[in-house]
Amino acid sequence: xxxxxxxxxxxxxxxxxxxxxxxxxxxxxxxAVSGVYQSPAWGDPDQPDYLNAVAVVADPARDAAGWLVxxxxxxxxxxxxxxxxxxYGPRTLDVDVIAAWTDDGExxxxxxxxxxxxxxxxxxRAFVLRPWLDVAPYASLPGHGWVTDLLRTPVVAGGVAExxxxxxxxxEPGGPxxxx
Numbered sequence: 001x002x003x004x005x006x007x008x009x010x011x012x013x014x015x016x017x018x019x020x021x022x023x024x025x026x027x028x029x030x031x032a033v034s035g036v037y038q039s040p041a042w043g044d045p046d047q048p049d050y051l052n053a054v055a056v057v058a059d060p061a062r063d064a065a066g067w068l069v070x071x072x073x074x075x076x077x078x079x080x081x082x083x084x085x086x087x088y089g090p091r092t093l094d095v096d097v098i099a100a101w102t103d104d105g106e107x108x109x110x111x112x113x114x115x116x117x118x119x120x121x122x123x124x125r126a127f128v129l130r131p132w133l134d135v136a137p138y139a140s141l142p143g144h145g146w147v148t149d150l151l152r153t154p155v156v157a158g159g160v161a162e163x164x165x166x167x168x169x170x171x172e173p174g175g176p177x178x179x180x
Contacts, residue, residue: 002059002108003031004067004100005139007119007128009052010078010093011041016169018078018093019053023171025074031056034131036169040162042125043088053171054098054131064100064108068115071095098122098132099142107142118142123150126159 006026010018016036023033034054041047062070078093099118100108110117122128123144129151132139139147151160 002062002064002067002100002102004057004064005098005132005136006055006057006067006071007052007096007098007122007125008055008093009050009127010091011048011050012090012092013079015051015092016171019051020171021078022074022093022095023053023055024173025077026055026057026070027173029057029059029062030173031058032135033171034134036166036171037127037131038164038166039127039159041088041090042127042159044086047090050127051166051169052127052131054128054135056135060103064097064110064117065115067097067100071097096122096128098128109142118144124155124159126151126156126163129156130160130163 008019008022019036023030032055037052038049039052040049057067074095075093080092083089096119097115097117099122102108108117118141123141129147132147141147141150144150150156
């Protein structure tokens with residue numbers, strides 16, 4: 001079994017609908033999903049704000065590469081089209097594998113061009129780290145340390161100040177605090 005943290009985000013079309021559909025599709029493996037946060041676009045500011053969340057998932061039959069395959073399936077289901085000229089451009093849904101662990105709790109470290117774990121820029125992204133705390137207050141990003149400490153670093157603290165919690169937007173199956 002592996003456990004993983006997936007970053008979910010989007011800023012085109014029915015973003016809340018795409019996020020909810022992704023969480024619903026994750027339902028068989030979903031452990032927890034964070035609240036929704038609004039953030040300015042990262043890396044390419046000429047676009048609408050993003051809505052972001054984090055999902056913790058676990059599956060006895062899925063390895064780290066399997067989480068990447070699932071991420072791609074979720075993006076395709078949301079009609080994601082990649083623009084090679086805008087790496088950080090707008091998108092209906094973006095699903096990133098942030099980190100993964102084996103069934104005995106060991107972090108999975110990979111430097112493969114297809115999947116690098118942990119995600120190589122996660123330690124810089126408030127829109128990943130802050131929602132992660134919603135579902136795992138003692139989270140640690142392998143190779144970088146405690147998420148609470150990372151949120152206080154100068155590179156992330158400015159991003160935290162720009163985040164806006166959106167408690168009126170819920171992603172859980174059955175509504176806020178809903179049961180699967």
